[in-house]
Amino acid sequence: xxxxxxxxxxxxxxxxxxxxxxxxxxxxxxxxxxxxxxxxxxxxxxxxxxxxxxxxxxxxxxxxxxxxxxxxxxxxxxxxxxxxxxxxxxxxxxxxxxxxxxxxxxxxxxxxxxxxxxxxxxxxxxxxxxxxxxxxxxxxxxxxxxxxxxxxxxxxxxxxxxxxxxxxxxxxxxxxxxxxxxxxxxxxxxxxxxxxxxxxxxxxxxxxxxxxxxxxxxxxxxxxxxxxxxxxxxxxxxxxxxxxxxxxxxxxxxxx
DNA sequence: AATTGGTTCAACCGCAAACTG
DNA sequence: TCAGTTTGCGGTTGAACCAAT
Numbered sequence: 464x465x466x467x468x469x470x471x472x473x474x475x476x477x478x479x480x481x482x483x484x485x486x487x488x489x490x491x492x493x494x495x496x497x498x499x500x501x502x503x504x505x506x507x508x509x510x511x512x513x514x515x516x517x518x519x520x521x522x523x524x525x526x527x528x529x530x531x532x533x534x535x536x537x538x539x540x541x542x543x544x545x546x547x548x549x550x551x552x553x554x555x556x557x558x559x560x561x562x563x564x565x566x567x568x569x570x571x572x573x574x575x576x577x578x579x580x581x582x583x584x585x586x587x588x589x590x591x592x593x594x595x596x597x598x599x600x601x602x603x604x605x606x607x608x609x610x611x612x613x614x615x616x617x618x619x620x621x622x623x624x625x626x627x628x629x630x631x632x633x634x635x636x637x638x639x640x641x642x643x644x645x646x647x648x649x650x651x652x653x654x655x656x657x658x659x660x661x662x663x664x665x666x667x668x669x670x671x672x673x674x675x676x677x678x679x680x681x682x683x684x685x686x687x688x689x690x691x692x693x694x695x696x697x698x699x700x701x702x703x704x705x706x707x708x709x710x711x712x713x714x715x716x717x718x719x
Numbered sequence: 720a721a722t723t724g725g726t727t728c729a730a731c732c733g734c735a736a737a738c739t740g
Numbered sequence: 741t742c743a744g745t746t747t748g749c750g751g752t753t754g755a756a757c758c759a760a761t
Contacts (some may be wrong), residue, residue: 522730573727
């Protein structure tokens with residue numbers, strides 16, 4: 464079976480939504496919900512395809528959408544998450560209540576990306592006056608107050624890779640097989656990790672209050688340090704990032 | 720006032736994953 | 741298990757807007 468004909472070929476409308484169309488869609492969804500986007504426009508009396516209705520609702524009309532400019536905190540969160548997750552906009556959006564993936568994608572491409580590029584450029588000039596390539600080859604290196612750790616990269620685990628789903632936090636921290644970071648000029652992956660022993664958990668965590676379950680944000684139990692971390696989930700990756708920031712001095716984000 | 724070039728962001732497109740019978 | 745259908749996602753586009761000339 465081939466691709467369904469596009470909206471125009473079916474005589475459906477495209478382009479910007481009118482206020483009347485918005486009202487029809489809102490009132491229909493309030494009464495009936497949106498269990499099936501394909502039949503929704505027909506039942507609601509809209510000359511739009513289901514896909515267009517879904518997009519309009521999720522990106523603009525949903526009652527829980529936050530309007531207005533992004534706060535500094537939101538921008539920092541985006542930068543931080545983008546550093547670990549890459550272009551996984553919907554995942555990033557899930558951490559920013561009221562913001563949509565589309566909105567975050569736009570703000571990244573129109574504001575944040577350029578700021579980072581400018582910052583990186585200025586770092587290169589600062590760190591090496593020569594015209595040759597400097598040591599600061601990526602943003603995280605540029606920012607890093609601790610030159611030990613240069614970067615952390617996360618690539619989603621393959622669906623088949625179920626063996627790495629959980630890692631034990633006992634005397635060593637596990638990472639997904641395809642996560643790497645550089646520490647003191649050495650590349651670490653899931654096999655070779657900086658050793659973080661129990662003293663970190665008991666002293667660093669509780670005494671210095673440098674990290675807490677609140678910081679981690681999703682209710683992992685850290686004491687005793689026997690909790691399992693699901694490193695294939697986004698929450699798990701959040702855990703990793705927060706943990707490594709606290710434990711090893713990953714880069715803080717710059718002031719803009 | 721008209722033109723031009725850059726920016727923003729809502730909306731679309733196409734692909735892939737998830738779902739269903 | 742599989743084919744068809746629906747949904748979700750990320751990349752891209754283009755109209756609207758704005759500032760500079």
